Amino acid sequence: xxxxxxxxxxxxxxxxxxxxxxxxxxxxxxxxxxxxxxxxxxxxxxxxxxxxxxxxxxxxxxxxxxxxxxxxxxxxxxxxxxxxxxxxxxxxxxxxxxxxxxxxxxxxxxxxxxxxxxxxx
Numbered sequence: 001x002x003x004x005x006x007x008x009x010x011x012x013x014x015x016x017x018x019x020x021x022x023x024x025x026x027x028x029x030x031x032x033x034x035x036x037x038x039x040x041x042x043x044x045x046x047x048x049x050x051x052x053x054x055x056x057x058x059x060x061x062x063x064x065x066x067x068x069x070x071x072x073x074x075x076x077x078x079x080x081x082x083x084x085x086x087x088x089x090x091x092x093x094x095x096x097x098x099x100x101x102x103x104x105x106x107x108x109x110x111x112x113x114x115x116x117x118x119x120x121x
Contacts, residue, residue, distance in 0.1 A: 004040040009033040013066040017076055020104055029101040032062055037093035053090045073098050073114050081118045093119045
């Protein structure tokens with residue numbers, strides 16, 4: 001069995017995720033990158049879309065979770081991982097990097113990111 005890697009990167013969302021009142025009113029910009037370990041051999045050989053993992057399903061799950069209001073990026077990152085592991089059986093392992101762009105921290109900085117990894121066992 002092979003362990004191939006699918007990377008879906010640069011997914012951009014505007015969401016009301018944050019602890020401060022202004023973040024709950026005005027959406028912040030977030031960037032999400034996924035690294036998914038799976039077996040792509042069947043799709044690689046058949047060249048048939050039905051043998052491949054459904055990229056759109058993955059994107060839609062991320063989009064739905066990003067629309068849910070919460071306080072912490074850690075919360076939404078974990079929810080995304082759990083939902084993907086439970087919904088996409090082909091995933092053997094997944095890493096998410098969720099970045100909040102221009103966070104409100106009282107000074108200039110580009111982003112704050114969390115990186116979580118989960119194995120499907």
